[in-house]
Amino acid sequence: MRALRFGMWMRIRLARALLTGPTRDPAPVRQQPPPQQKVSVEVLDHLEHLALVDFRDAEGVERLQKAIQFADQLHEVNTDGVEPMDSVLEDRCLYLREDDVTEGNCTKELLKNAREKVEEYFVAPPGNIPLPKLEERETFLQGS
Amino acid sequence: MAAAARGCAGVWRRACQRGAGGPAPRGQRDVSCNARSGAVPAGKSGLAPWVPVVGLEIHAQISSNSKLFSGSQVQFAAPPNSLVSFFDASLPGTLPVLNRRCVEAAVMTGLALNCSINKKSLFDRKHYFYADLPAGYQITQQRVPIAVNGSLSYSLCIDNKMSQMVNKTVRIKQIQLEQDSGKSLHDDTRSQTLVDLNRAGVGLMEVVMEPDMCCGEEAAAAVRELQLILQTLGSSQAVMAEGQLRVDANVSVHHPGEPYGVRTEVKNINSIRFLAKAVDYEIQRQIEELENGGTILNETRAFDSKLGCTVPMRDKEGKQDYRFMPEPNLPPLILYDAKSLPANINHQQVVNIDWIHERLPDLPSVKRAKLVERYGILPEHSFTLLNEDGLTEFFENVVKQTQMKPKKVIGWILNDLLSYLKQHSLTVKESPVSSCLLADLLNLLEKKEISSTAAKQINYCPLDKYIR
Numbered sequence: 208m209r210a211l212r213f214g215m216w217m218r219i220r221l222a223r224a225l226l227t228g229p230t231r232d233p234a235p236v237r238q239q240p241p242p243q244q245k246v247s248v249e250v251l252d253h254l255e256h257l258a259l260v261d262f263r264d265a266e267g268v269e270r271l272q273k274a275i276q277f278a279d280q281l282h283e284v285n286t287d288g289v290e291p292m293d294s295v296l297e298d299r300c301l302y303l304r305e306d307d308v309t310e311g312n313c314t315k316e317l318l319k320n321a322r323e324k325v326e327e328y329f330v331a332p333p334g335n336i337p338l339p340k341l342e343e344r345e346t347f348l349q350g351s
Numbered sequence: 352m353a354a355a356a357r358g359c360a361g362v363w364r365r366a367c368q369r370g371a372g373g374p375a376p377r378g379q380r381d382v383s384c385n386a387r388s389g390a391v392p393a394g395k396s397g398l399a400p401w402v403p404v405v406g407l408e409i410h411a412q413i414s415s416n417s418k419l420f421s422g423s424q425v426q427f428a429a430p431p432n433s434l435v436s437f438f439d440a441s442l443p444g445t446l447p448v449l450n451r452r453c454v455e456a457a458v459m460t461g462l463a464l465n466c467s468i469n470k471k472s473l474f475d476r477k478h479y480f481y482a483d484l485p486a487g488y489q490i491t492q493q494r495v496p497i498a499v500n501g502s503l504s505y506s507l508c509i510d511n512k513m514s515q516m517v518n519k520t521v522r523i524k525q526i527q528l529e530q531d532s533g534k535s536l537h538d539d540t541r542s543q544t545l546v547d548l549n550r551a552g553v554g555l556m557e558v559v560m561e562p563d564m565c566c567g568e569e570a571a572a573a574v575r576e577l578q579l580i581l582q583t584l585g586s587s588q589a590v591m592a593e594g595q596l597r598v599d600a601n602v603s604v605h606h607p608g609e610p611y612g613v614r615t616e617v618k619n620i621n622s623i624r625f626l627a628k629a630v631d632y633e634i635q636r637q638i639e640e641l642e643n644g645g646t647i648l649n650e651t652r653a654f655d656s657k658l659g660c661t662v663p664m665r666d667k668e669g670k671q672d673y674r675f676m677p678e679p680n681l682p683p684l685i686l687y688d689a690k691s692l693p694a695n696i697n698h699q700q701v702v703n704i705d706w707i708h709e710r711l712p713d714l715p716s717v718k719r720a721k722l723v724e725r726y727g728i729l730p731e732h733s734f735t736l737l738n739e740d741g742l743t744e745f746f747e748n749v750v751k752q753t754q755m756k757p758k759k760v761i762g763w764i765l766n767d768l769l770s771y772l773k774q775h776s777l778t779v780k781e782s783p784v785s786s787c788l789l790a791d792l793l794n795l796l797e798k799k800e801i802s803s804t805a806a807k808q809i810n811y812c813p814l815d816k817y818i819r
Contacts, residue, residue: 257478296680296682300700301449302449303449303454303699304449305452307416307417308416312433313436317437327431329546329548330544332544333542
């Protein structure tokens with residue numbers, strides 16, 4: 208219920224923002240969101256490899272579907288000729304630091320977090336431990 | 352150690368002809384490309400000629416006191432994890448703060464390479480998992496880098512005698528600022544990796560060159576020139592042996608008129624000599640493979656300097672998806688010039704492109720031209736002078752103190768002094784013969800008080816007393 212109300216609220220906000228914009232165009236044609244697609248097992252597997260997340264079970268996957276659907280609402284806005292905004296910081300000034308040495312020399316503190324260490328080095332496995340292939344994993348995805 | 356322009360061309364030609372350097376593919380041919388056409392002519396098999404295509408990605412460590420986004424020191428060979436701040440270790444709650452000196456270094460380099468400097472550039476995150484990348488991503492500039500569309504001019508000698516030099520140009524696609532990763536030391540006996548984050552977060556300039564080169568010789572000459580430019584600017588010390596300059600080569604071959612072939616990436620190249628070797632080997636390998644009916648895989652290969660060949664790199668899990676996204680903690684980087692400089696701004700917070708441009712030192716090509724003009728020496732000589740650290744100063748000091756004409760002095764410097772130093776593996780700074788001594792010697796020679804043979808002997812035995 209809350210999700211639905213938020214969706215409505217967002218749509219109203221967007222519509223208002225568009226109507227009171229500088230060009231005062233008539234309300235732009237509301238484009239349809241793309242048709243809902245099921246996320247394939249291959250894509251899920253790929254995502255699990257890339258981000259090391261675990262979708263765990265069907266409910267996790269369903270939550271992902273809903274999240275995609277929710278984000279797809281953005282497609283309803285006509286953005287022709289509008290520069291994308293990639294950061295809310297775009298108007299801020301990027302602070303430039305002087306090239307002085309002000310940090311470091313805290314080896315002991317940093318190594319306190321390490322479970323294993325060898326003479327002030329962090330210890331890691333010999334290489335990236337690859338996730339087992341889909342067929343070999345005991346995950347519900349196999350059956351999907 | 353970087354090879355002199357003469358040495359570089361000479362060595363590659365000889366190496367190719369002698370087939371030196373480990374297991375060569377069957378039916379070996381000379382891949383030193385024809386400087387004019389760039390095509391490798393058909394070998395014994397009589398098939399159509401091949402056009403090799405070589406592109407380079409070069410990472411140059413920025414010469415600065417502190418790192419790109421943190422205040423820890425930049426220093427080679429320090430106790431492990433002693434030059435690491437909380438941000439470098441990617442502890443939660445830390446944020447990147449951009450170092451102005453790194454921005455200036457990138458702008459200088461961009462201007463020296465004739466690039467357009469983007470007055471607004473952006474930072475992005477490139478994600479991948481590895482033990483020496485604690486954050487799980489690298490901050491780089493993928494969408495809008497700081498400089499684009501430049502060019503680098505370099506020279507090659509066509510023949511062994513260094514009497515004919517050809518000027519070539521390679522286009523620079525872009526220069527971007529990015530973070531270096533830490534260092535992994537592999538301990539195979541105990542099946543573990545030791546991680547030192549001293550290098551993590553050091554500023555890098557990635558210089559991406561378009562695939563305009565066609566053989567190892569060209570690649571080596573281009574990198575050598577870039578190295579000299581960086582060292583002249585002071586933006587990077589560019590010493591390959593200390594990892595301050597790293598080169599990855601992208602190599603492919605195709606028939607003239609056909610589309611580009613599948614390319615491989617060659618990594619783990621530790622010197623300019625090995626760069627030429629690695630590129631030439633890979634070109635040969637690909638030609639061999641294709642002429643035998645095989646295919647080239649789009650893979651990453653490492654250069655094995657002992658065997659002189661490239662081998663597939665292990666641990667490659669298919670095509671990487673770096674999931675680039677804008678760096679949310681950094682606003683766009685805005686640069687100014689004289690026209691756009693706002694009136695009431697804090698100068699410490701401003702990088703002025705025009706100000707930097709006015710203060711660029713003479714680039715190597717300009718220095719060489721001045722030497723040729725001032726002293727009447729040959730262009731090839733000016734190359735050798737600039738290639739050896741300190742040799743130009745030595746030469747100019749001798750010229751100042753002697754009556755002998757510079758055109759004659761250069762012979763003594765290049766033929767006698769330099770070959771002596773090379774024989775004994777000495778740098779110019781370590782030369783037992785100082786410029787004053789040599790000048791005195793040449794004066795005696797000019798006044799005919801000693802013979803040329805005697806002068807050479809004295810030159811070679813500096814510990815012997817000599818009579819003024």
